[in-house]
Structures are given as C-alpha cells and as structure tokens.
Amino acid sequence: MSVTTSFDPHLDEPEAPLYAARKKIYPQGVSGFFRRTKTTILIITLGIYYFLPFLRWDRGPNAPNQALLIDLPHRRAYFFFIEIWPQEVYYLTGLLIIAAMVLFLMNAMAGRIWCGYLCPQTVWTDLFMAVERMIEGDRRTRMNRDAEPMNLETFSYKLLKHSLWLLIAWWTGGVWVLYFADAPTLVKDLIQFDADPIAYVSILTLTLTTYVFAGLMREQVCLYMCPWPRIQAAMTDEYALNVTYRVDRGEPRMSFKKATHARSIGEPAGDCIDCQQCVAVCPTGVDIRHGADLGCIQCGLCIDACDEVMEKIGRPTRLIAYDTEVNLKRRKEGLTEIFRPFRARTILYIAIITAVSGVMLYALLNRAPFTVSVIHDRNPIFVKLSDGHIRNGYTVRIANMLPTDRVFTLDIDGLHDAHVEIIGGEAMTDGWPSVSVGPDQTRELRVTVRATDNGEEEPTHLEFTIRDEADGNTAKARDYFRTPHSIH
Amino acid sequence: MTNQTETNVDPRKIVGTTGHDWDGIEELNTPLPRWWLWTFYLTIIWALGYWVVYPAIPLATSFTKGVFGWTSREQVVKDLEGLKNLRGPMTAKIETVSLQDIEKTPELLSFARAQGAAAFAVNCSPCHGAGAQGFKGYPNLNDDDWLWGGSLDAIHTTLQNGIRWDANKDTRTSMMPAFGKEGLLKPNEISAAADYVRSLSGLPTEKDADLKLGQKLFTENCAACHGENGEGNQDVGAPKLNDKVWLYGPEKATIIERITLGGGGQMPAWSQRLDSPTIKSLAVYVHTLGGGQ
Numbered sequence: 132m133s134v135t136t137s138f139d140p141h142l143d144e145p146e147a148p149l150y151a152a153r154k155k156i157y158p159q160g161v162s163g164f165f166r167r168t169k170t171t172i173l174i175i176t177l178g179i180y181y182f183l184p185f186l187r188w189d190r191g192p193n194a195p196n197q198a199l200l201i202d203l204p205h206r207r208a209y210f211f212f213i214e215i216w217p218q219e220v221y222y223l224t225g226l227l228i229i230a231a232m233v234l235f236l237m238n239a240m241a242g243r244i245w246c247g248y249l250c251p252q253t254v255w256t257d258l259f260m261a262v263e264r265m266i267e268g269d270r271r272t273r274m275n276r277d278a279e280p281m282n283l284e285t286f287s288y289k290l291l292k293h294s295l296w297l298l299i300a301w302w303t304g305g306v307w308v309l310y311f312a313d314a315p316t317l318v319k320d321l322i323q324f325d326a327d328p329i330a331y332v333s334i335l336t337l338t339l340t341t342y343v344f345a346g347l348m349r350e351q352v353c354l355y356m357c358p359w360p361r362i363q364a365a366m367t368d369e370y371a372l373n374v375t376y377r378v379d380r381g382e383p384r385m386s387f388k389k390a391t392h393a394r395s396i397g398e399p400a401g402d403c404i405d406c407q408q409c410v411a412v413c414p415t416g417v418d419i420r421h422g423a424d425l426g427c428i429q430c431g432l433c434i435d436a437c438d439e440v441m442e443k444i445g446r447p448t449r450l451i452a453y454d455t456e457v458n459l460k461r462r463k464e465g466l467t468e469i470f471r472p473f474r475a476r477t478i479l480y481i482a483i484i485t486a487v488s489g490v491m492l493y494a495l496l497n498r499a500p501f502t503v504s505v506i507h508d509r510n511p512i513f514v515k516l517s518d519g520h521i522r523n524g525y526t527v528r529i530a531n532m533l534p535t536d537r538v539f540t541l542d543i544d545g546l547h548d549a550h551v552e553i554i555g556g557e558a559m560t561d562g563w564p565s566v567s568v569g570p571d572q573t574r575e576l577r578v579t580v581r582a583t584d585n586g587e588e589e590p591t592h593l594e595f596t597i598r599d600e601a602d603g604n605t606a607k608a609r610d611y612f613r614t615p616h617s618i619h
Numbered sequence: 620m621t622n623q624t625e626t627n628v629d630p631r632k633i634v635g636t637t638g639h640d641w642d643g644i645e646e647l648n649t650p651l652p653r654w655w656l657w658t659f660y661l662t663i664i665w666a667l668g669y670w671v672v673y674p675a676i677p678l679a680t681s682f683t684k685g686v687f688g689w690t691s692r693e694q695v696v697k698d699l700e701g702l703k704n705l706r707g708p709m710t711a712k713i714e715t716v717s718l719q720d721i722e723k724t725p726e727l728l729s730f731a732r733a734q735g736a737a738a739f740a741v742n743c744s745p746c747h748g749a750g751a752q753g754f755k756g757y758p759n760l761n762d763d764d765w766l767w768g769g770s771l772d773a774i775h776t777t778l779q780n781g782i783r784w785d786a787n788k789d790t791r792t793s794m795m796p797a798f799g800k801e802g803l804l805k806p807n808e809i810s811a812a813a814d815y816v817r818s819l820s821g822l823p824t825e826k827d828a829d830l831k832l833g834q835k836l837f838t839e840n841c842a843a844c845h846g847e848n849g850e851g852n853q854d855v856g857a858p859k860l861n862d863k864v865w866l867y868g869p870e871k872a873t874i875i876e877r878i879t880l881g882g883g884g885q886m887p888a889w890s891q892r893l894d895s896p897t898i899k900s901l902a903v904y905v906h907t908l909g910g911g912q
Binding site for chain 1: 650651652653654655656722723725728729732748749750751752759761762763764859862863864907908909910
C-alpha cells in the first residue's frame with residue numbers, strides 16, 4: 132500500500148477549487164412511457180398523501196374514526212383495522228426492516244426505481260418542475276429568460292411560480308399535521324387560529340423544507356444529502372437492471388448525416404447522433420452516456436427522450452434502456468442476453484421480507500386483546516406482619532386494548548394459603564378480587580399477597596391470571612413470593 | 620505509487636484526484652457545493668445568535684444576561700407553575716374529597732398514590748426508607764403494626780402534627796422514662812424486665828431469667844402505657860410488645876438499651892412544610908402500602 136504524504140507538492144496547490152457553485156439545471160419536458168408512469172405514480176402518491184387524513188374508519192364510540200392517525204398525546208397509532216400501543220412499537224421496527232429490504236430488492240431488480248419514481252424528493256420535485264414549466268415555459272424559454280437581464284415580465288412569471296410553489300409547500304406541510312389529530316377538527320381549528328402552536332410550527336417548517344428541497348435544492352438533495360446513492364452503488368450488481376446507454380449500439384457517435392453516409396459506404400456508425408436530448412430532459416443534469424452515475428436517479432426520462440429521436444431518425448428505440456451490465460458485455464461478445472431475476476441476493480431479500488411480514492402478520496392476528504404485567508415490590512421485598520405472616524406487594528398493570536369496558540378477575544396461583552387483596556379493588560367474584568378497566572386503557576393496581584412463612588430457601592412461583600368476566604379469556608404473568616428465607 | 624499528473628484525472632476530466640492512492644484506489648477531488656459553505660456560515664451566525672439572546676459570557680462578578688432575559692431558574696418556576704396548573708383540577712378534588720372517598724375513587728386513588736409516592740421520596744424516605752421499609756427506630760410503614768394508629772385519619776393526623784415535634788402544639792407526644800439512665804431501675808431489674816418483654820411475644824428467655832420479677836416490674840412501670848399483656852396503646856404511641864414486629868429489634872440487648880434510655884422517635888409536623896393536598900396524598904399513599912387499617 133502506498134499513501135502520498137505531505138511532501139507531495141501537488142497537495143499544497145489544489146487544482147480543483149474547494150467550493151463550486153451549483154450549475155442550474157433546466158430540465159426539458161418530455162413525453163413517453165416513463166413520463167406517463169412517473170405522472171401516474173405522482174398523482175397516486177400525492178393523492179394518497181393529501182387525502183388520506185380525511186378517510187374515515189369506524190372503530191366504535193370509544194376510538195377515533197380516522198383511518199390513519201398517530202395520536203401522540205394518547206400514545207396510540209391507528210391504521211385502518213390496526214391499533215398500536217407504545218409497547219408494540221416493534222411493528223414499526225418490522226415495517227422499517229421490510230422497507231429497507233424492499234428498497235434493496237428494488238435495487239437488485241431494477242436499480243434506483245425508488246429514487247426515480249417513488250421518493251418524496253422526486254415526486255415533489257417533479258410536481259414543482261411541472262409548475263415551473265407551466266408558468267415559465269420549457270427549457271429553452273427559461274434559459275433565455277435567465278440569460279437576459281431581469282425585466283418585469285420575467286419577474287412576474289417568477290413571482291407567480293414561487294407563489295404557487297409556496298402554496299403547494301404550505302398545503303404539503305398543512306396536510307402533514309392532519310395525520311396527528313382528527314383532520315376535520317384540526318382543519319377547523321387551524322382556520323380559526325385555535326390549533327396548538329406546534330401544529331403551526333410544523334406546518335411552517337414543512338412548508339419551508341418542501342419549498343427549499345423541491346423548488347430550490349432539487350438534485351442537490353440527491354447528490355449531497357442523501358446516503359442512498361452511495362449505498363446503492365455498493366449494492367448493485369451486473370444482473371441489476373439500470374438505466375443504461377447501450378454503448379455497443381451508440382458508438383461511434385456522429386451526426387445523423389455523417390452516420391447515414393458512413394452506413395452507405397459500409398463504415399461503422401453508432402445510433403447516437405449526439406443530439407443531447409437525454410441530457411436536456413435529465414432532472415439531475417446527468418449525461419447517461421458516461422455510464423453509471425451517482426447523480427442518475429434512473430427515472431427513465433432520457434429513455435423517453437432518446438426513443439423519440441430514434442423514431443424520428445428511423446433507428447430502433449431503446450438506445451438508452453433498462454439494461455444490465457452483464458448483457459452489455461455479452462452483446463459485445465456476440466452472446467445472447469440473459470436475465471437472472473432470481474439470484475442469491477434477490478432470493479435472500481424476498482426471504483427476509485416474507486419472514487418479517489409473516490412474523491408481523493402472525494403477531495397482528497394473535498394480538499392479545501388485553502395483557503397483564505406484574506412487578507414485585509423492590510423495597511421492601513417482604514413485609515413481616517404482627518402475627519408473623521409474610522406479605523409481598525406487587526404492582527399489577529392490566530391493559531385493556533379493546534374499545535369497550537371490561538371487568539377482570541385476578542387469580543393468583545402458587546400458594547395454598549394466599550390471601551390476595553387489591554388495594555382500591557371494587558368487588559369480589561367467586562372469592563377473587565375483580566376490577567374494571569376502561570375502554571382502550573390501562574389500570575395500575577397495587578396487589579398484596581399474604582401467606583405464612585414456609586421457611587423455604589427457594590422463592591415460591593406465583594402465576595397471576597386475569598380473566599375477562601364476559602368471555603372467560605385469560606392473560607397470565609409470573610412472579611415470585613419471597614420470605615425472609617428466600618430473599619437472595 | 621501513482622505520480623500525480625495531468626493524466627491522473629477521471630475519464631470525464633471534470634476534476635482531478637486528491638493525489639492519494641490506496642492500493643490503486645484514488646479519490647476524486649470533487650469540490651464541495653457552495654451552498655454547503657453557506658450553510659456552514661449560517662450555523663456560525665446562528666450560534667452567535669445564542670450569545671446575544673441567551674446568558675453566555677462570564678464576567679468578573681456576573682455574566683452577560685442576553686436580550687431574551689432567560690434564566691434557568693425562572694424557567695423552572697414557570698415549568699413548576701405549568702405543572703401545578705396541569706394538576707390543578709385533580710389537586711382541587713383531592714383537597715375537597717374526604718380521605719376515604721379518595722381511596723374509593725380509582726382515578727383519585729391513582730393520582731393521590733402517584734403524588735404521594737413523589738412526596739414520600741422527597742420528604743419521608745430519608746428516615747423511613749425508599750420503600751417505606753423503615754430502619755431501626757424508624758417504623759416500617761408497610762406492616763400492620765402502627766404506633767399511633769394505621770387508619771387513614773390517624774396517619775393523616777400524624778403527618779400533619781408530627782411526633783414529639785415541639786414546634787407544633789397539637790403534636791403527638793409521650794415520653795418513656797429513661798429507667799436505667801435516671802436510676803429508676805437497677806441493672807438486674809432491667810434485665811428481668813427485658814426477659815419478660817421477650818416472653819410476651821413467645822420469644823425464648825434466658826435460663827436464669829427472673830420472669831416473676833420481670834412481670835412485677837412490667838406491671839408497675841410499663842403496663843400503664845404498653846398494656847397489661849404488652850398489647851400497646853396507640854393513644855400514647857406505646858408500641859405493641861406482644862407481636863412479631865419490633866421497632867428497634869427483638870434482641871435482649873436492644874430491649875435493655877430501650878428500657879435504659881427511654882424516650883421515643885421524632886417526626887416533623889408536615890403541615891408546616893407541605894400543602895394540604897400533598898399531605899392527604901401522602902396519607903393515602905402510606906395507607907395503601909398494604910398495612911393500612
């Protein structure tokens with residue numbers, strides 16, 4: 132290994148500047164299959180985002196009727212038929228694992244389709260670009276306007292554009308907070324300036340981030356702020372479909388005239404006529420013909436642009452296409468193309484996704500409608516009573532996870548002469564104390580167990596069972612009964 | 620090692636490399652985006668803002684106060700005020716509802732217990748222990764043996780007025796004479812009395828113990844407060860001597876020590892330090908530890 136040390140004279144005279152200004156990108160409008168796909172996904176995803184908070188879902192009288200609600204003050208999350216308590220946040224872990232694995236699987240199958248079609252940064256930037264194009268005109272017009280000194284017309288166009296951007300950004304931030312409270316109520320409160328200040332601060336923050344990221348920063352977010360391009364570059368392989376310039380078909384590139392001439396005399400001519408359309412339409416300013424690029428979000432707009440040109444000049448389309456590295460090589464060698472969607476990594480990703488989804492589904496389907504947990508008093512571990520009996524104290528917490536009132540009896544097994552008392556407990560059922568727990572609530576109880584000192588050195592196992600009086604279902608928790616002899 | 624030359628740039632000839640070469644892997648010398656630099660400057664300006672608006676620079680005897688006039692002390696006062704307001708409605712209920720009704724109402728009970736546990740940790744645990752388990756001379760509040768009564772009202776009274784707390788005129792008070800120190804009993808008599816006290820709860824006594832003398836002395840000197848059979852008297856805070864719970868310990872030496880020195884424990888009158896809802900919450904908390912009567 133060799134490392135250049137500080138005596139290298141070149142290190143003291145950096146050739147490149149330390150900082151570089153952003154080169155403004157003027158993406159051109161384009162039409163075609165990938166543009167239509169992007170537009171469709173944009174409408175669907177933004178449609179979901181903007182309107183989902185208003186979707187209702189009936190959960191009965193004791194629970195909110197918003198289909199998707201993250202109720203932070205009450206520590207509950209609702210997703211259609213699923214309700215999550217804070218201790219069940221491992222569902223979130225599962226979702227994150229699945230999300231990561233789906234991202235990896237997408238990458239192994241078809242590169243950065245997340246970046247190109249689904250990432251919020253892409254979707255909102257696409258929307259903002261559409262607005263820009265609508266107000267200010269297409270690439271050429273915008274470039275010309277920016278090259279001229281500012282005049283009233285340009286200024287008014289820009290003012291209108293930025294106002295519309297801010298409006299969209301504000302709407303975006305405004306919808307975000309609706310996921311955290313009852314949407315119709317919050318909308319009313321927001322309009323009447325009656326909502327929580329946090330709501331306004333959140334809206335303002337997200338308005339600014341949306342405006343800055345989608346309007347001003349755009350590809351800079353992908354190039355400098357997002358970790359995924361770096362990770363993706365390390366995770367792709369030769370079988371993954373990536374937006375690729377088919378260099379074997381395109382080179383040597385030359386003008387259409389020259390190419391026609393070259394072909395007529397039997398000399399090699401590539402299909403690329405160097406029209407720069409692929410660069411013009413690129414939302415991140417990449418020249419795909421240089422090969423795999425960190426900046427390429429693989430949205431396929433250059434494919435649309437190139438196909439249009441190829442059709443015009445009567446050459447086969449898909450000079451730029453979703454292609455794999457292995458096929459690029461094989462075509463050069465005159466071999467047939469191969470596709471291997473099922474290979475070790477994709478199978479592994481699918482297996483992990485299936486396993487985690489399976490575990491989560493199982494957990495959801497078998498979610499306990501109520502739970503009990505027991506904590507033994509830490510101090511004192513036991514209490515000696517005046518008649519010589521020993522008493523242990525416990526904190527018992529019953530969680531009623533259904534939106535209805537329920538009555539539970541508490542039954543403690545393990546000691547033959549146990550006397551159980553719930554402090555503040557209401558009634559007795561069949562000799563066992565019973566308590567009611569409100570809908571979707573927990574109740575903490577102080578429970579004492581009194582028994583004679585058995586003198587044994589091993590603590591006695593106790594099983595706490597709560598039984599739903601209505602349907603007889605039970606939930607159990609274990610703990611110990613300790614005496615002066617078994618406190619070790 | 621690769622020599623840094625013009626040829627040593629990436630194929631697109633956009634930027635050169637840094638000249639570093641790790642086993643043939645080189646690093647492009649890509650310039651940072653300028654907005655990143657601006658962001659960096661902005662954070663510096665933002666940080667300077669803190670100096671201006673918040674207390675920041677120490678001076679010889681003082682410090683710069685900052686234009687916001689913020690102090691951590693005032694923040695705490697404000698936070699405590701906010702907390703008090705938040706608990707206001709429940710605290711008001713605790714104040715008006717009777718102790719017995721607090722225990723019967725689940726939401727009041729859990730509020731009072733939480734409030735009581737917090738107050739207990741701050742005010743009571745130094746003597747009674749974090750779990751109210753007590754220490755030698757400081758009663759265990761979990762058991763069913765109460766010096767001055769274990770009912771809600773009795774506990775509440777004890778909390779309010781304290782025990783042998785001269786600053787409170789209603790304080791609970793009584794004084795066991797120092798039988799040994801004052802010379803009221805001779806050492807052999809104290810020994811006999813101690814043996815007799817142990818026998819009251821069925822503890823073994825020494826072989827040569829004069830239980831007869833002990834009983835006589837007990838009847839003459841102790842029974843007035845501790846009862847004929849050592850059953851105790853909560854009116855005067857005289858401990859039960861015929862049960863399994865011992866305030867100082869069941870050993871004969873300990874009993875001799877108590878007879879010799881007399882006296883009794885002290886507890887502050889909390890009405891002078893804590894407000895009424897806190898004392899009521901403490902009473903409920905102690906009562907619901909398990910030994911309440």
